[in-house]
Amino acid sequence: MSTSKISMPKFNLRDKFGDWWEGTTRNQRIIFRVSLIAFFYILPFLDNPVFGTTESDFSSVLFYPMGMYVLMAIGLNIVVGKSGILDLGYVAFFAIGAYTHAILALSFGFNFWVNVVLGMAFAMFAGVLLGLPALRLRGDYLAIITLGFGEIVRIVAINVNFTGGAAGLAGIPAPPNIFGVEFLVDDPRPYYWLVLTLTLLVIWAYMRLIKRRPGRAWEAIREDEDVAEFMGIATTKYKLWAFVLGGAIGGGAGAVYASQVTSIVPELFDLNVSIMILACVVFGGMGNLWGVAFGAALLGYFPEKLRFLSDTRILFFGLLMVVMMNIRPDGIIPRKKREKVYDKNTGKEVSR
Amino acid sequence: MDFSIVVSEFASLFLDGIVVGAIYALVALGYTLVYGVLRLINFAHSEIFMLGTFACLGVTMLLGYTGFEEPIGIGLFLVTFILITFVAAVASGSAAMLLEVVAYRRLRRKGANRLSSLISAIGASFFLVELFRLMTDSKDWDFPRLLDKNSLFEVSSAYVTADKLVVLIGAFGLMFALDRIIQGTRLGRGIRAVSQDEKTAVLMGVDVDKVIAFTFLLGGILAGVASSFYMLFYEATKFNVGFLLGISAFTAAVLGGIGNIRGALAGSFALGLIQQFSSAILGYNWRDVVTFLILVLVLLFKPTGLFGEAIQRARV
Amino acid sequence: MSDRLLEVRNLTMQFGGVTALSEVNLYVSKGEIAALIGPNGAGKTTVFNVTTGYYTPSSGEVLLNNESIVGLKPHKIARKGLARTFQNVRLFGDMTALENVMTGADSRNKVGLIGSMFGTAQSRRDEESSHLKAAELLNFMGISHRGGQLARNLPYGDQRRLEIARALALDPKVLLLDEPAAGFNPQEKVELGELIKKIRDAGFAVLLIEHDMSLVMKISDRVSVLDFGQKIAEGTPSEVQNNQRVIDAYLGVADHAS
C-alpha cells in the first residue's frame, strides 16, 4: 500500500470517474458499456431544441464534424498524445483515403468497403515512406517536415490529372447497403453509424495496445526518447508504428468522408484540417483517449450550436491551443495516471 | 521542361533570385535568432511578416493612395517608403514581442516541454492568420505602385529596376546594421551568450528574459522591413502570404544551418536562386514542392546545414 | 580472458576538438564490482555513452561477451546485456514505478505490436512475465510499496533505486551505474553500497562510477582511474588509494573525496 498519497489539487474529471469505475463490478461495467454504446447509436433520434444544433441539421453534425473529428483525433492522439510526435500533416492521410475511394470507385468501380481498406493501406504505406526517414528527426523539425508533407499532397492533387486537378472529383459513390442500412445522399445517419462503428473498433484496438507493451513503449518514448532506447525499446520501430497506425485511421476517415460528401477538391485538404484535429487532441487531453474523444466532440459540436463560433472556428481553435498550453497543458481530461494499488508479488493491479 | 530558358534568361533569373533571396534573408534571420536563444522554431514568425505587409498597406491607405496614381518622384518616394517601412517594423516588432509574452514566456518559466511551446506557437500562428483572413475578407490586396518599374539599365537579359535596387541596398544595409548590433551592443552580446550556453550566460549575469524579448523584437523588426520590401517588389498581399514565404525563409535558415546568422544569409540567396531557376524549368506550380524537397533533404542528410556549426547532440 | 564480460580496448572519443577519452582500456569481469573514478570532466560518463552505443567511438573497440558491439544501436546493445542508469535521474516521469520497470522487462520479450493487439497467447505470457519481473525487482530494491505511484512523485532516493530496478529488468550481463549515490546522505550511501553488493551477488557484474571514495573503497573489487580522458591507474582499492598519480589528480578537488 502506498504510504504517501499525492493529492491532485485541481478538479480532475478523470479521477472522479476513475474512482467510481474502480468500485464497479464486472456486470455493472458491462451494463455501463452497453448502454453507453446504445446511447451513441440512438443519438441521431434525440434531436431536440436543447440538444440539437441551430446552424445545421443535428444528424449531419453528428457525422461531420463531430464523428469525423472524434475518429481522427483518436488517430492523431496515438501519434501526438501517446508518442509525443508532433505531426502537422495529418490531413495528408485523410486526403489519401478520400482520393483512394474516389479514384478507385470512379475509375475502376471498386466497392466502398474494399476502398476503405485500401485507403487505410495506402495511408499506411505513405506513412512508412515519410516516417522511415523523417522520424529520425526530433520535435520541431519533424513538425515542419510533416507539415510540408501535408502541403505536398495537396499541391500534387492540384497539379496532376488523375485526381481531377483543382476541380477535384465529383459523383463519388456511396457505400453499398449493409445489414439492410441504405446510404442515401440526404440522410447522414447511416454515415454517422458507420463512423461510430469505426470509432468503436479503433477504441477497442487502441485500448488493447496501450495497456500492453506497445503502450508502455510509446509512453516511454514520449517521456524520454534517449532513455527509452537505452531500455531496449526499438524507438524507431515504435514511432513508425504510431505514425502508421495514426495514418491508417486518417485514411479510413478520409474514405468515409469522400463517400458522404460525394465530391472532393484539393482545397478541402489544407493545413487547417491538421490543425483543427491537433486542437481537438490538445483540448481534450493529449494522451488520454477519453479526453481526446470528448474534446473532439465538443469542438465539433459548439461551432454548429453557437452562431458566433461557426464563422470564427479556426480563430477560436488557434486561441484555444495557446490558452490550453498556458493554463492547462494536460487538457480538460488529463492523462495523468492516478495512483494504483498493485499486488506486491505479481505486479497486477488489485481491484478493490 | 525547358532548359534553354536557363541559358537565355540567366542574368534575369539570377537578379530576381538575389532580390527574392534578400527578402528571405531578412525573415530567415528572425527564425535563426530566435532558434539561437530558445532552441525552438518560432512557428508564428511568418505571421509577424504577414502582419507587416498589412501594416504597409494600411499606411498607403491612410496616405490616400488608391493604386491608380502615377508613380511618384524619387524624393517623395523615399520619404513615403521610409515611413511605410518604419511603421511596418514597429508593427511587426511589437507583435513579435507580444507573441513572445503570450505564447512562450509563461511556458518557458514553467519549464514546459518543447511540444507545449510548439503547439502554443502554432496556435498563435493560426489565430493570426484567421484573424487577418476575417479582417481582410480573404481577398487579395493590391499595393499601389509607388515607383516607376521601367528598366533603369540592362545587364545581359536582366532588367535592373529601381525597386530591385531599393530591396538589395536596403537589405544589405540592414544586415550590416544587424551585424553591428549583435557584435557591438550589450544586448547583442547577450544574444550570443545565451545562444552559446544559456546556463553559463545566466551565471555571467545576463538577463535572459530581456535578451529573449530583445531577440523577438529584432526578428520582428527584420520581418517588418522584409514585408515592406516584399510589398514594393510584389505589390500584393493576402492573409496567407506568410505561410509560403515563411516556409521558404525557414528552409533558407535550415539550409544555412539554423542558429547561424551568416548561414541564414547564404542559405537565403542560395534558395532564392534555386527557386528562380527551378521554376523556370519545371513551372511555377512546382516551386513550393521544390522548396519542401530541399528542406526535407537538408534535414534528413545534413541537419546542421551547409554552413552549419554542429548543433550538439543532447548530452546524456 | 573469457570471464571478461565487458571490455573496452584503446577507446578514443573526440568531440570536435575535445578529446574526451584517449586510448582507454577497461574491463569488467564476471561477478565483480569494478569502479571507475576520476575528477569532474575526466570522461567517465563518456565511457558509458560510448559503450552503450549513444556515441560511436572515434577509434577503439567495445566487446560484450567477446563480441564487438561498436556501431550497434543502443537498444540492440541494451538487449545484448548492457544496462545503465544516469548521472541525473532520468525516469519516465508520467508512468508509474511499476511501468517504468516493465519497459525494461518488456525488452526481453518477443511479442510485437500485432500480437499485443490481438492478445495472442504469447502476448499474455509476456505481459505476465513483465509484471512478475517488475514486481520482483521492486521488491528486490525495497520499493515495492511505490509500484503504483508516478515515477516523478517518488522521493529522490526511491527514484534512484527505481532507475536501478528498471535497468536490472533488462537482465543485463553488466550493469552500469553512473554516480548512483549522488545526493545521498552517509546512511543512505551505506545502504546503497549493501544493495550494490546484493546486486553483484545476484549474478550481475557492475561497473560503478562514483565520486564518494569511501563507498568505492568499501564495495569495489577493482578500481580504474581516469583523468583528462586517460586511464592513469588501475588496481585494488588500496593500491589505487596510495598511487601518487591518483593523489595528484585529485589534489585540489578534495571535496570529491569526502
Ligand SMILES: Nc1ncnc2c1ncn2[C@@H]1O[C@H](COP(=O)(O)OP(=O)(O)OP(=O)(O)O)[C@@H](O)[C@H]1O
Ligand atoms: N556531447 C559532447 N560534446 C562535446 N563535449 C563533450 C560531450 N560529452 C562530453 N564532452 C566532454 O567530454 C569531457 C568528459 O565529460 P564526461 O561527462 O564524460 O565527464 P565525467 O567524468 O562524467 O564528469 P563528471 O564527474 O562531472 O560527471 C568533458 O570535457 C565534456 O565537456
Ligand SMILES: [Mg+2]
Ligand atoms: Mg559524469
